[in-house]
Amino acid sequence: MISGKDVQKLTQKKYRREMQLCIIEGEKLVREHEGNAIKVLRREDDPKPFDRISSLETSQGILAVVPIPKSSDVTFPYLVLDGIQDPGNVGTILRTAAAFGFNTVFCINSADVWSQKVLRSAMGAQFHLNIHEGFDQIPEGSELYIADLGGTTQPRPSGKFGLVLGSEGQGISERIKSFPHKITTVPISGNVESLNVAVAGGILMHALTIDKTVLM
Numbered sequence: 001m002i003s004g005k006d007v008q009k010l011t012q013k014k015y016r017r018e019m020q021l022c023i024i025e026g027e028k029l030v031r032e033h034e035g036n037a038i039k040v041l042r043r044e045d046d047p048k049p050f051d052r053i054s055s056l057e058t059s060q061g062i063l064a065v066v067p068i069p070k071s072s073d074v075t076f077p078y079l080v081l082d083g084i085q086d087p088g089n090v091g092t093i094l095r096t097a098a099a100f101g102f103n104t105v106f107c108i109n110s111a112d113v114w115s116q117k118v119l120r121s122a123m124g125a126q127f128h129l130n131i132h133e134g135f136d137q138i139p140e141g142s143e144l145y146i147a148d149l150g151g152t153t154q155p156r157p158s159g160k161f162g163l164v165l166g167s168e169g170q171g172i173s174e175r176i177k178s179f180p181h182k183i184t185t186v187p188i189s190g191n192v193e194s195l196n197v198a199v200a201g202g203i204l205m206h207a208l209t210i211d212k213t214v215l216m
Contacts (some may be wrong), residue, residue: 002039002047007065013112016068022114025056025063026083028155029124030102037064055116068114071132074139077103077209083167084134084197087111091121092198093153093165098125100205102163105173108173135176138162147173147204149194157208165201168194184208 002021010023021038043050043061050051052130054063065196079102084090090111097105107159111118138144142160148171163184166172185194186203195203 001034001042004041004046004062004064004203007039007041007103008049008053010065011055011116013115015092016112016114022055022068022119023063023116024066024119024124025054025116026060026120027055030062030064031093033066033123033127034064034065038067039065042074050098055120065084069127072130074132074143075104075130076139076162077102077157078106078139078142078162079201079205080106080108080135080144080164080176082108082164082173083108083170084110084165087115087117089196089198091118091123091125093201094118094122094125094129096198096202096205098128099210101200102205102209103199104132104161108133108176110159130153138179144179145184145208146170146176146181147200148183149185161208163204163208165197165204168197 007023008181010019010021016022034040041053041063042137043059079097081090081093084093089114094105095115107113112129119126139160139162142162143157144162144164145157147163147166162171164176184204186200188195
């Protein structure tokens, strides 16, 4: 049985990776994953240690420790998160990825998808995705589309492909740009120079997989 001290360690990425466990919070998430839970904690049983572990200012009074799912073979289309540090943006993107069938997600220098904040923002979408850390090469037989300014009109992807979303401040890393790729963008007008990465990512995931008018 995992100890309360070990649970507190799981608030840090290092220990989440070592133990391959994460913390979920709130009635809905705990209820959904209680069958796989290693430990369930309720605030009413021991408030002080619970408050040290919880990431919520106003907690629902329950959290659980569950295993981090192992990654599996790449599926298509896939998503690459390149240097996206905001937990709220990462969580929103993961929920959107699950909704539009981008079931494999590669994460590079981004907010930890297994942190409590990202799990809460994504409403646990991580458990329905195939998440990989790092991105060493383009999966065989697929095209890579990078979300950036300056895209031009292109035909819909005809086969396997992936979409890269980068930091709003830093953009796409030079390493990712070194891979063969095409540029895809959301045309915007008026005085707005750019869109929030989670908003732009949702538009592009929809356009690349559902819309008849693909924006590239």
